[in-house]
Amino acid sequence: MRPQVLIIGCGFGGLEAARALRTVDVDITVVDKTNHHLFQPLLYQVATAGLSAPSIAAPIRHLFRRQRNVTTLLGEVTAIDAQAQTVTLKDGAQLRWDHLIVAAGATHSYFGRDDWAPFAPGLKTLDDAFEIRRRVLMAFEAAEREDDADKRAALLQFVVVGGGPTGVELAGTFAEIARHTLPGEFRRIDPRQARVILVEGSPRVLQSMPETLSERAREQLAALGVEVRLGARVTSIDDQGLDFTTAAGAERLASRCVVWAAGVAASPLGRTLANTTGCTLDRAGRVVVQPDLSLAGHPRIQVIGDLAAAQSHAPGKEPRPVPGVSPGAKQMGRCAAANIRRTLRGETPQPFRYSDYGNLATIGRHSAVVDLGTPAGPLRFSGYFAWLFWLFAHVYFLIGFRNRFVVLMDWAWAYWTYDRGARVVANVASPAHDAPAALHPPAG
Amino acid sequence: MRPQVLIIGCGFGGLEAARALRTVDVDITVVDKTNHHLFQPLLYQVATAGLSAPSIAAPIRHLFRRQRNVTTLLGEVTAIDAQAQTVTLKDGAQLRWDHLIVAAGATHSYFGRDDWAPFAPGLKTLDDAFEIRRRVLMAFEAAEREDDADKRAALLQFVVVGGGPTGVELAGTFAEIARHTLPGEFRRIDPRQARVILVEGSPRVLQSMPETLSERAREQLAALGVEVRLGARVTSIDDQGLDFTTAAGAERLASRCVVWAAGVAASPLGRTLANTTGCTLDRAGRVVVQPDLSLAGHPRIQVIGDLAAAQSHAPGKEPRPVPGVSPGAKQMGRCAAANIRRTLRGETPQPFRYSDYGNLATIGRHSAVVDLGTPAGPLRFSGYFAWLFWLFAHVYFLIGFRNRFVVLMDWAWAYWTYDRGARVVANVASPAHDAPAALHPPAG
Numbered sequence: 025m026r027p028q029v030l031i032i033g034c035g036f037g038g039l040e041a042a043r044a045l046r047t048v049d050v051d052i053t054v055v056d057k058t059n060h061h062l063f064q065p066l067l068y069q070v071a072t073a074g075l076s077a078p079s080i081a082a083p084i085r086h087l088f089r090r091q092r093n094v095t096t097l098l099g100e101v102t103a104i105d106a107q108a109q110t111v112t113l114k115d116g117a118q119l120r121w122d123h124l125i126v127a128a129g130a131t132h133s134y135f136g137r138d139d140w141a142p143f144a145p146g147l148k149t150l151d152d153a154f155e156i157r158r159r160v161l162m163a164f165e166a167a168e169r170e171d172d173a174d175k176r177a178a179l180l181q182f183v184v185v186g187g188g189p190t191g192v193e194l195a196g197t198f199a200e201i202a203r204h205t206l207p208g209e210f211r212r213i214d215p216r217q218a219r220v221i222l223v224e225g226s227p228r229v230l231q232s233m234p235e236t237l238s239e240r241a242r243e244q245l246a247a248l249g250v251e252v253r254l255g256a257r258v259t260s261i262d263d264q265g266l267d268f269t270t271a272a273g274a275e276r277l278a279s280r281c282v283v284w285a286a287g288v289a290a291s292p293l294g295r296t297l298a299n300t301t302g303c304t305l306d307r308a309g310r311v312v313v314q315p316d317l318s319l320a321g322h323p324r325i326q327v328i329g330d331l332a333a334a335q336s337h338a339p340g341k342e343p344r345p346v347p348g349v350s351p352g353a354k355q356m357g358r359c360a361a362a363n364i365r366r367t368l369r370g371e372t373p374q375p376f377r378y379s380d381y382g383n384l385a386t387i388g389r390h391s392a393v394v395d396l397g398t399p400a401g402p403l404r405f406s407g408y409f410a411w412l413f414w415l416f417a418h419v420y421f422l423i424g425f426r427n428r429f430v431v432l433m434d435w436a437w438a439y440w441t442y443d444r445g446a447r448v449v450a451n452v453a454s455p456a457h458d459a460p461a462a463l464h465p466p467a468g
Numbered sequence: 469m470r471p472q473v474l475i476i477g478c479g480f481g482g483l484e485a486a487r488a489l490r491t492v493d494v495d496i497t498v499v500d501k502t503n504h505h506l507f508q509p510l511l512y513q514v515a516t517a518g519l520s521a522p523s524i525a526a527p528i529r530h531l532f533r534r535q536r537n538v539t540t541l542l543g544e545v546t547a548i549d550a551q552a553q554t555v556t557l558k559d560g561a562q563l564r565w566d567h568l569i570v571a572a573g574a575t576h577s578y579f580g581r582d583d584w585a586p587f588a589p590g591l592k593t594l595d596d597a598f599e600i601r602r603r604v605l606m607a608f609e610a611a612e613r614e615d616d617a618d619k620r621a622a623l624l625q626f627v628v629v630g631g632g633p634t635g636v637e638l639a640g641t642f643a644e645i646a647r648h649t650l651p652g653e654f655r656r657i658d659p660r661q662a663r664v665i666l667v668e669g670s671p672r673v674l675q676s677m678p679e680t681l682s683e684r685a686r687e688q689l690a691a692l693g694v695e696v697r698l699g700a701r702v703t704s705i706d707d708q709g710l711d712f713t714t715a716a717g718a719e720r721l722a723s724r725c726v727v728w729a730a731g732v733a734a735s736p737l738g739r740t741l742a743n744t745t746g747c748t749l750d751r752a753g754r755v756v757v758q759p760d761l762s763l764a765g766h767p768r769i770q771v772i773g774d775l776a777a778a779q780s781h782a783p784g785k786e787p788r789p790v791p792g793v794s795p796g797a798k799q800m801g802r803c804a805a806a807n808i809r810r811t812l813r814g815e816t817p818q819p820f821r822y823s824d825y826g827n828l829a830t831i832g833r834h835s836a837v838v839d840l841g842t843p844a845g846p847l848r849f850s851g852y853f854a855w856l857f858w859l860f861a862h863v864y865f866l867i868g869f870r871n872r873f874v875v876l877m878d879w880a881w882a883y884w885t886y887d888r889g890a891r892v893v894a895n896v897a898s899p900a901h902d903a904p905a906a907l908h909p910p911a912g
Binding site: 098154162 | 527536593877
């Protein structure tokens with residue numbers, strides 16, 4: 025019987041690990057909670073109705089159809105046993121493994137305030153994206169029906185908490201929708217009066233970027249009409265809005281559409297692993313791994329991607345933490361696969377080394393910031409060419425030729441018309457929609 | 469103040485009526501329960517993962533963005549008052565009208581057995597389509613996890629109840645998915661072993677078609693591997709399958725995926741109208757209208773589309789019932805608009821006359837049946853050219869250039885690769901998925 029490799033999670037890390045084991049004489053089982061691999065960097069486009077879900081999600085078993093040593097299972101892992109070398113699925117089924125790669129990723133964290141979740145959804149899954157899309161579009165619909173000026177103003181106030189790449193992308197796109205997509209379609213409100221406010225705890229947006237690019241991003245957000253509040257600490261969120269404090273004092277923003285893009289917490293499988301292996305978790309719940317991505321005392325268990333607190337070990341340099349971005353996860357996936365191959369050959373696993381090709385974020389139409397590492401030193405630029413670079417980089421890395429093509433067509437269309445093709449809400453039922461609302465009689 | 473025209477429902481009838489009033493000096497309010505106009509003839513493609521939802525659904529207010537006399541409101545009408553000339557929305561708001569067009573359409577009917585609904589979803593809305601897509605794809609996923617041969621066989625049995633156009637399209641596409649799309653992607657099951665059974669109460673499929681075309685459709689279904697049971701009466705449906713009787717006796721089909729394409733019932737707004745106007749409803753709950761589509765004694769209320777039991781009044785011919793197809797609804801919409809214009813000018817409303825351009829249905833790749841009325845008599849054909857004709861007719865009538873283009877690209881891709889791009893399930897939670905299931909250990 026060939027060695028059994030079990031991979032939990034088919035995000036960027038898990039997918040890359042399975043692919044890198046293509047020519048290795050092992051049986052691979054990939055278990056994921058969903059039936060699709062999600063191209064997360066473009067998920068905000070689904071949330072903002074620019075792309076349809078199938079454009080950025082590919083069925084996992086379709087991706088592996090030609091890789092005969094992979095079996096795909098839809099299932100949720102609830103327990104891991106390091107001694108018995110098994111995992112248990114939610115339905116009670118057990119899977120045995122000789123090598124385990126845990127790539128279960130991360131979810132959003134409300135920093136202990138999970139009671140905020142219903143009022144400020146995060147953006148990690150397609151369901152999250154549909155929920156945000158629904159809230160944004162339904163807020164405009166409710167405003168069109170609303171008679172009371174104050175209530176209308178509150179409905180047209182959109183708040184994004186968190187100024188990382190996702191928060192910046194969401195806020196920029198909300199502003200674009202209000203200013204360019206929707207005007208002309210409403211008769212009782214002017215969507216351009218919508219306010220988009222980005223609330224960030226630190227003193228600048230895009231903290232992982234150099235300071236000059238953070239500043240450019242802030243300028244580009246302002247040009248799009250996004251109000252940015254820096255150094256803000258959120259103190260409460262409810263169904264009517266949120267409170268926060270800044271150096272200027274306390275502020276309350278009435279809003280029916282708050283989006284949470286602030287905190288990330290590792291998958292609860294980290295805790296499960298700690299229970300069975302005694303491994304250490306960091307403050308964000310991530311699993312502290314050995315230089316070769318395995319767990320101390322458990323060389324056959326590797327943790328990769330957002331669930332791993334991993335270090336990059338470049339020869340002759342101090343170890344440096346690996347950032348939580350997709351190239352990091354993919355590189356860890358390849359490293360984990362290579363180390364399994366080495367182990368099977370009786371060789372020594374090698375430490376992980378992260379190659380940093382740079383960092384990019386988009387803000388809206390024609391605006392992005394790019395920070396590339398080149399042999400000649402860092403290359404930094406922003407604006408129109410940064411936006412083109414961002415666009416082609418993302419389309420290039422999309423899984424599968426067809427999706428790339430569909431996405432490119434959708435964007436070309438959106439570019440010329442300002443239209444957003446996916447403005448469709450399957451189920452409009454929501455607190456905002458069901459709440460009683462006065463309605464003026466049809467205007468004369 | 470200009471006359472207020474209120475249109476309830478923005479399907480084919482309501483949309484066409486509002487458009488036909490473009491140049492008339494009235495204020496139009498279009499109220500719909502959803503935010504999109506749905507191109508229902510292609511909804512089965514969303515249910516079978518061939519198209520994404522935004523490809524066949526256009527935001528209503530986007531369709532009316534340039535028609536300045538239309539206000540779009542998202543809302544559900546719960547009451548109509550013919551004397552006060554108002555309607556009430558679910559949130560309590562009231563809208564006044566001078567002319568009312570009710571185009572609320574139809575829903576599925578379980579012939580008094582609404583308890584079957586959870587086990588056999590119908591196909592009317594995007595939510596329905598997503599639910600069917602989920603059940604079909606999750607049945608294959610559960611089969612891949614299932615150890616027991618009998619349970620596996622039951623999971624791979626798909627039943628469609630109803631042999632009208634929708635039932636035939638669904639059954640044909642299910643067979644195509646099992647035979648062409650999925651093989652090669654599973655490791656423990658062979659999707660080609662899936663059975664698709666079409667259960668129809670009458671002695672033939674596509675009853676609205678001439679008998680020869682019904683026979684051709686039956687042959688084409690058989691060629692695709694669909695088993696057809698004619699003259700079948702369903703006696704029970706539960707979470708494990710369904711029972712029916714035919715001339716050959718009683719039969720039980722174990723299945724976890726039964727789809728209901730059998731019965732149509734008019735919108736409950738028909739009953740509401742009957743209560744306030746005293747109008748007559750037919751057996752299917754449709755509103756019996758006057759020759760000019762208005763209600764007896766209520767010339768300012770018109771009922772069109774699937775909610776209307778309307779007759780076509782061609783000069784010198786007997787009145788004939790209008791079939792429940794989209795050209796019928798669109799023509800009624802234009803007639804209702806024209807009659808409002810006539811009324812405003814002090815002219816007499818004209819009776820409705822239905823122009824029958826024919827009837828077409830597709831069965832699967834390369835198979836369709838077409839029945840066209842031409843001045844030289846009926847033109848009937850089936851097979852490959854019928855399929856091409858069907859395809860271009862549907863793409864042509866899709867609302868909005870962009871959707872047409874996206875759909876054509878999706879189909880071109882699907883045609884060459886047999887791939888279905890929208891095989892994405894946002895939320896896998898389901899009875900089938902959550903039920904305990906044994907799992908064989910990874911095959912050696």
